[in-house]
Amino acid sequence: MRRKLIDNPNGCTITHAMNIIGNKWTPIIIYVLGNKTYRFGELAVRTGKISRKVLANQLKEMEECGILIRRSYDETPKKVEYRLTQKGKELLPILDLICSWSEEISLQATPD
Amino acid sequence: MRRKLIDNPNGCTITHAMNIIGNKWTPIIIYVLGNKTYRFGELAVRTGKISRKVLANQLKEMEECGILIRRSYDETPKKVEYRLTQKGKELLPILDLICSWSEEISLQATPD
């Protein structure tokens, strides 16, 4: 089953964006992929403890959002590769900013 | 009841950051506050359909994260004001980037 998007009747842009990247695994998958190409199994290992079910769901969703490309080869055993689209790669520097913000230790004495 | 943070045993930075801003209302509250100061009731109106319970939870959580300041006045009826800290304001341009990314229409012919 697919993820249910949170309500966004007004088409709020930030809500829409958080619908795409604001879940447990999507940012991790984007980071792991970076400029590389990985197969399903490799992603499962490199992202950590993500379950195959959730990984499959996220990848499908990210593909629909235009964040990544799924390429399936007609081989046996199956071979499926995933890589970020240009739009997906554009998220990398933004995620970097978010990380910097989050790591930053506030040294200020005044709260504001 | 407070929000339960998602598992982050490895201390993954992006997971930590998404724990803070990756929920339905936090980015909206940050946008609504901006550089202004609002009372609880004003926030409830300006953020839209957020329930008072969830708003109270989010504000408490954001205060603990150092994103905003809660100032309570000893008056009757009660008066409580909220405003972003410097750290909270630093999120504004990042949220702008996320919005731009999300609004951007891909005009490219090639998927990558």
Added chain:
DNA sequence: AATACTGGTTACCAGTTGGTTACTACAAAA
């Protein structure tokens, strides 16, 4: 014939998120 490999899917389930409604405290105003 059974097992392995890969990329999933299915059924089931616990925990979390966020919503609704009613309620509280306190003082002032009607």
Added chain:
DNA sequence: TTTTGTAGTAACCAACTGGTAACCAGTATT
């Protein structure tokens, strides 16, 4: 005395998220 206004809190609940374990398909290997 009842109502008004503010800032919440408490009890309850439905929906969604993500996890586990088992299973499938197709081919190749043992």
